[in-house]
Amino acid sequence: MESKKSTSRDGESHTNPPANSKLFPISALIFFISILIYRYSSFGPFAPFQCQLIGIGCLSTKVQGYIAPEFINVKKAFITNFENGDEVGSSVAVYYNGKLVVDLQGGYADLETMRGFDNNTLQPVFSCTKVLAAIVIACLVDRGILDYNEKISTYWPEFAQGNKENVTLLDLVNHRAGVSYLDKVVKSDIEDLDKLAKILAAQPHSFGGVPNRAYHPVTYGWYLNEVVRRVDPKHRTIGKIVSEEILTQYDLEFYLLLPTNLISRVAKFYETPTVKAFFESFGVFSSWWAGKVPGSFFTEFNNKESVAYKTFNCLYPLSSAVTDYSKLEIVTIEWPSANGITNAKSIAKLGAIIVNNGQPLHDDSSSSSSSASSKSLLSKSIVDLISTKLPATFDHVLYTNITPSFGGFVYIRFPGIEDVEFVGWGGYGGSLFIWNRELGISFGYANNGLRTPIFGEISDRRTWSILKEVVNVVKKLKREQA
Structure with a gap:
């Protein structure tokens, strides 16, 4: 020009x-x-801001642990989560046919002190705790102490108030008890189990006695805990039974009441930065636009009289700051819904015992006790029973269809591996406790970088990418063995 x-x-x-x-x-x-x-936008939320913008000041990728040679791509996917800024600190473990094939830890348990996330780190896993609580219930059913088809009021007469007289144990473990929230509860109530029991019993049924599924994010463990206290010959809580009969027996660390001397091992929580969280929240709107979210979703979650609103309004009874849930004053309160403290290996090992039809892993060389792994956790008949798939049903709190199992778990399919169905559940922020009996896989993930998943999804891309590599390897091994 x-x-x-x-x-x-x-x-x-x-x-x-x-x-x-x-x-x-x-x-x-x-x-x-x-x-x-x-x-x-391409970096995950936990990379330092200057790293995301100009590649300066990125955290070093610290990964350690064991990986079987065939599963090396699992380690690569795990490392990628840190390189992309998707994670602060985490552990992942996989058992395949009863053998530990992945046991990795990486990142940081505490960014302020730069304490590494290693095999000594313990991590609160929120709702993955419900899986452990449901396993304890299965153990008591196996012993004939409980019956899934029995009414709760048989074990706990005071429970039969407010249209709850016909609620069964099966209803409760599958979130159909109509008690997904409490009208009022404070920390002092939770610390006094006798006082809490009266509050729980007095709570009316949300649906007038009709067994509709409505996820019990907070109350699940409290109600099950009271049932267990009533039927256990020693009147123990779920956490006490776990500590006395499961942890030592199977060489696990999964505390529902953390010993105070272990608090130094607990990782700190880190929430997704506000700006990133804002962008990620658009996932709900995109799902709604794509027709994956019912049109009444936003109305229900803003209706103060709806079950969904009331349930989420009492989501954090111990503290409104979710990052507080790794602090001493909270982890030392037993709350079998969302207060479990563990690591990925313990999660995966417990799942592997279920995959092994409730029998101990005799070839597990990591057992530190000569008496460990000598006793069955569950009978095969009970494992078959709790694994029975129930019809898919709409959840009035999660606002999506859920396919439950008889024992209180959920059947889940993940993006990229939709042809494989896992059983278990996930925890807020990304933790995961799942297994697949057909493929012989048990998978555990525990992390301290908290991300809220897109509507209707369990966990997020961090575990999906790792799990996809696990499934690919297992399918290949099975083809070679055929």
């Missing part, structure tokens, strides 16, 4: 620059900003 000449008032001739030359700095600025936005 040619320059144009103009004449000023003094009569001198001047050359005007091409019109598009004025646009060049603006175009360059837009281009530069676009690159920064792309980099920021």
Whole structure:
């Protein structure tokens, strides 16, 4: 483009620059900003801000532990989570046919002190705790102490209030008891189990006695705990039974009442930064736009009289700050819904025992006790029973269809491996406790970087990518063995 000449008032001739030359700095600025936005959006939420923008100050990728040679791609996927800024600290473990094939830890348990996340780290896993609580119930059913088809009021007469007289144990373990929230509860109530029992019994049924599924995120463990206290010959809690009969017997660490001397091993929690969380929240709207979310979802969650609103309104009874849930004053209160403290190996090992039809893992060389792994956790008949798939049903709190199992677990399919169905459940922020008996896989994931999954999904891309590699390897091994 040619320059144009103009004449000023003094009569001198001047050359005007091409019109598009004025646009060049603006175009360059837009281009530069676009690159920064792309980099920021492509990184996970836990990479330092300067790392996301210009690649400076990124955290080193610290990964340690054991990996069987065939599963090396699992380690690569695990490392990628840290390189992408998707994780702060985490552990992942996999058992295949009763053998430990993956046991990795990486990142940081505490960014302030730069304490590494290692095989000594313990991690609260929120609702993965419900899986352990349901396993304890299965153990008591196996012994004939409990019956899934029996009414709760048989074990706990005071429970038969507010249209709850016909609620069965099966209803309760599968979130159909109509008690997904409490009208009022404070920390002192939770610490006094006798006082809490009266509050639990007085709570009316949310659906007038009709057994509709409505996820019990907080109350699940409290109600089951009281049932157990009533029927156990020693009147123990679920946590006490776990500590006395499961942890030592199977060489596990999964505390429902953390010994105070172990608090130094607990990892700190880190929430997704506000800006990232804002962008990720659009996942709900995109799901709604795609027709995956019912049109009444937003109405129900803003209706103060709805079961969903009331349930989520009492979601954090011990503290409104979710990062507090790794602190001493909270982890030392037994709460079998969401207060379990463990590691990925213990999760995966417990799942592996279920995959092994409730029998101990005799070839587990990691057992530290000569008496460990000598006793069955569950009979095969009970494992078959609790694994029985129930019809899919709409959950009035999660606002999506759920396929439960008889024992209180859930059948789950994950993106990228939809042809494989796992059993178990996940915890807020990304933890996962699942297994698949047909493939012989048990999978555990425990992490301290908290992310809220997109509507209707269990866990997130961190575990999905790792689990996909696990399934690929197992399928390959089975083809070779065929």
